[in-house]
Amino acid sequence: MKNIKILIIFLLTIGTSAQNISGINSDLNLSDSLNYETEIRIYKGVGITNYSSVFRMFKDKSEKWTAEFYEHYAKVDGQTELRTEKRNLKSENDMGFAFHNFVRSYVMDLPNLSEVDWKLTTRGNVEKVKREYRGKTIEEYEVLNEVIHFTDGEVYKIQVKGWNRTNEFEFYNIDSYLILYPEIDELIYMSEILENVRNEFGIWKK
DSSP, X not given: OEEEEEEEEEOOSSOOOXXXXXXXXXXXXXXXSOOSSEEEEEEEEETTSSEEEEEEEEEOTTSOEEEEEEEEEOOBTTTBOOEEEEEEOOOSSOHXXXXXXXXXXXXXXXXXXXXXXXXXXXXXXXXXXXXXXXXXXXXXXXXXXXXXXXXXXXEEEEEEEETTEEEEEEEESHHHHHHHOTTOHHHHHHHHHHHHHHHHHOOSOO
């Protein structure tokens, strides 16, 4: 039995960010590794533009929470110079509560979306298909699945540290995939993480 996937590609108006995380960190004076025992960073890349942003939240040794938002406009030769902006954020609720809501959405356990892309499939039927093979017509049973890939969109890279554990993962086109596959847990939890950021800190509003 052969598994045939029908690929449908939607072109969106924005694409995945090709900017290097290490380069962004350098421009923002951030280390590549997480500095604190409890910290979360979410990098958002927006399309083929030179713009990206970073949400950062951490707890220092005095148990004080800090949340920051960075905006990064990369240098484009002959067009624009590097520009960065930073501001401190306040949360609607206690930041410890906000961080535990990230944990509740399995931020310490989620994998890269690419590791579960087999779920981003609409199962098809088993059908008998005719094909030519070495000059002969043969018939085979095949499963015809439908796979939808978005070539462009938003990319989120998450780094988190807490309770002597770390996790790092990447999701892309979360809102678009969630519309198509609302039952997939990983999409639901990632969407919850972003909603927590939006509701608590007022950034990345839709």
